[in-house]
Amino acid sequence: MAAKVLDSEAGVPDLLVALEQRFAQVDGYGIAREERSKLRRAGRYAETESLQYGEVRLTSFWRLLQTLPLTPEHRIFADVGSGTGKPVFCAAALEPAFDTCIGIEIVPALHEEACRVQAALQQGTPQEHTLAKRIQLHNADLFKAVDVWAQAQVLYIPCTCFTNDMMAAVHRLLLEDKVAPGTLIITTTRELTDKEGGRLAHVLTRQLPYQRGAITFHVYRKLQGSSANSSTTTSTSEAAPSSPMPGATTCTPTAESARAGNTKSHGAGESDARPMDKRSKR
């Protein structure tokens, strides 16, 4: 049985509504399509596989973030495949605020679009300006920028269309010490099955409206010890398939059933990352 779909615009803060307006003219799908066409024209078909595009709906992602068991230790948010940056901006709008919200995106044109939104916010209302200062955007391959995102305590991995090799590599990285115990890890569509060590506990699963269609978010917590505590599980879905995806790689952008170093950064800079004890309380 499918997980419950939640969608309601009620109770959405003004800042999120303002972000919706900023994104109204942003066509991430079009930019990504153009990029894939360029790669195909150059005969680089394999590279297009993981560049299938999909975007969160701001209100959905905001609601998902609100359901997370966040504590004052969750100071940094990172989106590892950030596209035009919607989840990064959305996380930066959350109250109490994250110190820093990081986006890592491999496609320069998508990264540049996110930078344009950030620049516009910097010229906007005082609230928007403050939000923009929390954001750091990097044009990078996530595998070459591990130190940038592994410092986050809330990791968003939009992996619906990641290849199986990418998925396995990301999984290995998540189990390394660079990712601290207590880190909350959000994936799209694909599940993280920690066969060896029980170092990842499933926290919840939600299916929510996506920009096109709907998508399932899985949330995990990295554990300190060797055994995952299944009592923390609060899934709203029926048992999901244990294997995230078959080997097939076909993606359609309209539904979740779709298969779903050079580092240039643009952001608030080191000085915006406040120490934990100065952070607004969650």
Ligand SMILES: C[S@@+](CC[C@H](N)C(=O)[O-])C[C@H]1O[C@@H](n2cnc3c(N)ncnc32)[C@H](O)[C@@H]1O
């Ligand atoms: C499904 S989109 C998600 C966009 C955004 N995070 C959202 O949820 O609205 C996945 C993004 O990951 C990016 N991506 C794929 N492989 C990547 C890699 N190796 N490093 C960084 N980004 C990558 C794609 O270009 C694409 O923009």
